[in-house]
Amino acid sequence: MSQSEVFWQSDVHWRDLLEFIARGSIPGSIGIEIRLPWQREVMLSLARRILCESGSACGRCPSCRAWVDIEHPDLLVAGEPDAPAPIDECRAKSADLSLSPVVAPVRLLVFYAPEKMSPGAVNSLLKITEEPPSKGRLLYMMDRGTILSTLRSRLWMLSFSVEEKIEPLTPPASQSEWLRWLKDNEKNDGQKWYAMAHGYASWLCKNGELKRAGMLRQLAETALATHLSAAMWTDLLFLLLREEYPFEHVFDDFRQTALPGADRCRKQHSF
Numbered sequence: 001m002s003q004s005e006v007f008w009q010s011d012v013h014w015r016d017l018l019e020f021i022a023r024g025s026i027p028g029s030i031g032i033e034i035r036l037p038w039q040r041e042v043m044l045s046l047a048r049r050i051l052c053e054s055g056s057a058c059g060r061c062p063s064c065r066a067w068v069d070i071e072h073p074d075l076l077v078a079g080e081p082d083a084p085a086p087i088d089e090c091r092a093k094s095a096d097l098s099l100s101p102v103v104a105p106v107r108l109l110v111f112y113a114p115e116k117m118s119p120g121a122v123n124s125l126l127k128i129t130e131e132p133p134s135k136g137r138l139l140y141m142m143d144r145g146t147i148l149s150t151l152r153s154r155l156w157m158l159s160f161s162v163e164e165k166i167e168p169l170t171p172p173a174s175q176s177e178w179l180r181w182l183k184d185n186e187k188n189d190g191q192k193w194y195a196m197a198h199g200y201a202s203w204l205c206k207n208g209e210l211k212r213a214g215m216l217r218q219l220a221e222t223a224l225a226t227h228l229s230a231a232m233w234t235d236l237l238f239l240l241l242r243e244e245y246p247f248e249h250v251f252d253d254f255r256q257t258a259l260p261g262a263d264r265c266r267k268q269h270s271f
């Protein structure tokens with residue numbers, strides 16, 4: 001089990017949902033609220049169960065064997081994390097949901113980012129969300145944010161607060177620890193960076209550095225929205241935690257490709 005799976009697998013409502021699915025009583029329309037870096041993983045984890053003949057992602061039934069990497073003939077996906085599909089695509093995929101399943105017991109249509117859909121787009125999905133086809137199920141994956149109450153009221157909703165579950169993380173202290181840190185984290189993805197930033201923020205909080213913790217959390221939010229590269233994450237965390245970098249400059253420098261000071265750090269420590 002990956003570290004991130006622990007965040008939701010220990011959630012009692014998540015376990016309820018998995019039990020419904022295993023019993024074959026899958027809610028018609030499910031809404032999952034979770035931060036962006038976890039959305040694809042959670043979506044796939046649910047889809048593998050919903051499309052399995054025994055509702056357990058058994059890996060052996062004909063439907064489980066029909067997965068090719070992250071694609072399945074009965075999985076329809078509209079949009080991606082943080083980016084809803086255009087309204088025409090939403091309509092076309094809704095129509096495809098009524099077709100007979102190819103191999104799974106039901107077809108599953110996933111809508112990403114309903115919080116960013118226009119009211120018109122959401123309204124056009126209300127009917128199918130209220131009453132999906134008999135062999136169709138819907139799954140809405142959303143970030144923190146508001147969706148129209150008319151949509152929310154039609155969903156079996158589950159919200160995860162990932163941030164609350166992240167344990168405090170002690171930042172490296174010595175130069176050699178920092179060097180190892182830079183090497184070990186070179187290939188991190190957005191999910192790992194985000195969790196790490198919140199871990200350090202919790203540690204700062206515990207040590208009474210509330211302002212720095214607040215900045216780090218704000219930084220993590222901005223990084224999510226701007227899809228920050230691994231190199232930028234490394235520089236920013238290094239500067240914020242290691243150097244006494246003036247915080248007020250961080251956000252000004254954020255949008256520039258190179259941070260003043262970052263190159264200097266790299267050179268000084270010969271990275």
Ligand SMILES: [Zn+2]
Pocket residue numbers: 051052053054055056057058059060061062063064
């Ligand atoms: Zn199966």
